[in-house]
Each structure stands twice: as structure tokens, then as C-alpha cells.
Amino acid sequence: MMGQLPEPPVVALRSVRKAYPLRGGKERLALADVTFEVARGEFACVVGPSGAGKTTLLRCLAGLAMPTSGTVEFEGTPLRRVPAGVGVVFQDYGRSLFPWLTVRGNVDLALKARGVARDARPARIAGVLASVGLADAGRSYPWQLSGGMQQRVAIARALACRPDLLLMDEPFASVDAQTRFGLEDLILRVRDEFGVTVVFVTHDIDEAVYLADRVIVLSASPGVVSEVIDIALQRPRDQVTTKRDETFAAYREHLLGLVMSHKTTPILRQRLTRRPARRPGHRLPAQDLVYPRA
16 A cells, blocks of 8 residues: 655745846846755744845745746745645735725625635634734724734734735734733744744844744845755744743844855854754755853
8 A cells, every 4th residue: 555645835935046137137146056945834034134135935836026046935836826725924014904885894805806705804803803802893993003013914814814824924023022022922823823834024134033843044135045044943933931941042042154254153163063064045954053051
């Protein structure tokens, strides 16, 4: 009896290159030979210096931009357009919500666009609003809500369509620190509740380590994958307990060294003992990050 074939990754990039045309037949290369995949149920964060092509990468994953060469696959099929199984949450919640529609109306519009039956929509809207802590805000308008609450509406709208893949482009960058911590915990909780795979772009290294199962590090422009790091921190995670863990600090220092100087910092070399040699695209498991005690 033949065994079952392994499940394909939810999303995979194979030698993706993305260039934007310029005048005079020239081009600006944003991504160069990017290859990685994200398994079902995984929470993957993408970090890198400014201009590394993180947003371009997310647009390719969403089907909003086609790569110049290489392939993007969604659930084993080459991506040619925006698939029904992908939800996107953008950084600028103020522009992604329709101010003339209520909170309930914003979520309903997404369901209507996806062809969800009218009689099935009210229960689904109520469910996702409750999941993001907005059960009583359905009749409010976005402009009546705080920034953090508006971003919760955007998350609810994406989750209402029950996506297999949720793409998030620096979604918490525009809110204050306290609100950001609450939204980080919210997205971890709804990830578990809805069983959705998440690819999350961020500039915040602490946020990436706190949220992720894996962190994908892009180099300076043109972006390539310089390293993929498994984050083996205990779940469920806690803003205080997790972030004071010595292993959390080790991951943070290593990632900062990669993003800011594209190499391990001298301080980190004194604190971290790494058994395998680093090579592009190599995963660095937790057991290979040793944070010695004094």
C-alpha cells in the first residue's frame, strides 16, 4: 500500500525575481532569486532592512504583482491572480476601510465580494467581530474608533472570508506600543482559533521573534533570503515572560546583527556559540543558539 503524498506548502516561492522597469530600458531590481516556503498552520515573519523588497514580496504572495521570473505557488498551484483563499491586512487601516460603511458593513462587503450567501453573512460577521473583541462595535463607523480598533476591523474582515493564508504588511506599525502588544496577542489567538497560516512583514525585530515560528531574513536591496531561523520559544507566549527569556534575547541580537550589518555582531559572537556554519538560506534551530549563563 502506497503512503500518502506529503501535503504541499500553503505558499512557496521558487527563484523569484522582481524588477520594475525604468526609463531608458533600465530596471530596478527589488527581489533577486528568493526561494522559501511556508507550511500549513505556520506563522512566518519576514524582516529585513528598509528597501529590501518586503512589501514587494508580500504583493507577489498575494497575487497583486507577478514576478519577473520564477514562480509563486499557492497550495501547490502556480499563482496567476489573487486567490480566494488569501486574505490581506495592510499597514494603513485608515485607507483600507470604507469610512461611509459601518464596521459590520465593511466586513459584509468582503463577504459579498466573495459570493457568500446573504443569509449566511450575519452569523459570520458576528463571529469574527467577537473574535477580535468588537462584538458591540458593529454599528459604529471606522472614524469613530481608535487606530487599534480600526485595525481589528481590518483583521476581522480578512478572517471573515476564512482564508487559508493571511498576509499582513506591517499591520501594527501605526499604533502605539501598548496597543501593539494587545494586537500581537490578538493575532496569535485568532491564528490558533481559525487555523490560518500567516506571513507577517515587520520592521520590528522583537515583534518578529515574539510572533513567529520562523523568521525569514531578507538582505539589503535587491532582496535575497540571507537566513531562515526557527523560533523555538514556548507557546502560548506572553509579553512579559517570553520577552525576558534569555533565548528571546539571543534571537533578537542575532536578527539585529543580520538586519543592521548583514553579519553577526562582535557582541553576539561572544554570547552565542553556533555549531553549524552559516550559509544563505540555512535554518538556525534553537539548539544551535546557546546563550551562556554568567
